[in-house]
Amino acid sequence: MTAVPAHRLSVAPMMDWTDRHCRAFHRVLTRRALLYTEMVTAPAVIHGDRERLLGFDPCEHPVALQLGGSEPAQLAEAARIGADMGYDEINLNVGCPSDRVQSGRFGACLMREPQLVAECMAAIREAVAVPATVKCRIGVDDQEPSESLFATVDASAAVGITTFIVHARKAWLKGLSPKENRDIPPLDYALVRRLKRERPELTVVINGGIASLDEAETHLDDADGVQLDGVMLGRVAYHEPALLGQVDRRLFGEAGSDIDPFSAIEAYKPYLTARLEEGIGLASMTRHMLGVMHGRPGARTFRRILTVEAIAPGAALEVVDRAMDAVREAEARRDSRADQAA
Missing domain, CATH: 3.20.20.70 (Aldolase class I)
Structure with missing residues (x-):
């Protein structure tokens, strides 16, 4: 090709x-x-x-x-x-x-x-x-x-x-x-x-x-x-x-699946870890992730957690995990409601 x-x-x-x-x-x-x-x-x-x-x-x-x-x-x-x-x-x-x-x-x-x-x-x-x-x-x-x-x-x-x-x-x-x-x-x-x-x-x-x-x-x-x-x-x-x-x-015609936000964040974690070890604050990195859950259930909570908790002294990857969990939980609730309605 x-x-x-x-x-x-x-x-x-x-x-x-x-x-x-x-x-x-x-x-x-x-x-x-x-x-x-x-x-x-x-x-x-x-x-x-x-x-x-x-x-x-x-x-x-x-x-x-x-x-x-x-x-x-x-x-x-x-x-x-x-x-x-x-x-x-x-x-x-x-x-x-x-x-x-x-x-x-x-x-x-x-x-x-x-x-x-x-x-x-x-x-x-x-x-x-x-x-x-x-x-x-x-x-x-x-x-x-x-x-x-x-x-x-x-x-x-x-x-x-x-x-x-x-x-x-x-x-x-x-x-x-x-x-x-x-x-x-x-x-x-x-x-x-x-x-x-x-x-x-x-x-x-x-x-x-x-x-x-x-x-x-x-x-x-x-x-x-x-x-x-x-x-x-x-x-x-x-x-x-x-x-x-x-x-x-x-746009580039590559085979394979698209990269979903959860996979992207997991792939970003080694970079986050390396920078945290260098003394870079978590918020300076996670601020660029705020829109990645746009349109998904729990997106507002995801943004709030990253905005509020990432600026705390010593904030680490656990903040990112909590933000992702908020989206997963919101999506699970949505799916449960859909199943009940069906």
């Missing part, structure tokens, strides 16, 4: 969410999806605590490092550091709309400077042997998306970049908060499909507003003669991570 590229399904870089503990949890749900770090600025990589900022567990592969910056030499140095630490891809953030990002002249505001983006990508590509990729918006503020997106992509493609993850929304840098920028600007999926139609040699991954695997599969079909190369999921993968347990079968 032909290998399916990891970009077919990836989990977006999300600040304060996709840290190493989150990625390790997502990995027990899917072996195949490509995982991304939170954005790390190039100066932080160069001058900061690299183990704290970039350290990751080997279980996370394939995993990509997302960098923020606009100075080519800095980005090249940061990319080399990331590649040396073992990351499978180096990605440049050309989409984040936060005030801090704007003041630093990186993120979404770089959509106004496609040649600078190309210079940055040329430097990164020259510095590392792993793939160098771009994650961008379709434009910012009053830009015409059909012009700004193609200008950004074409400039970087001219220096040898072949993979683009496109958040199919503009970013309004004036007047909208970062949170509002995730929802208010309208989605233009058709423009992303047009990019792939007119630049078929490029790898084009679509991102933004995709709320289920059904929607992901719809984006990946070629009903209109366009075959997108991948889908990137954001908030839904974080808030309802159980759906990742279906990814390997549904």
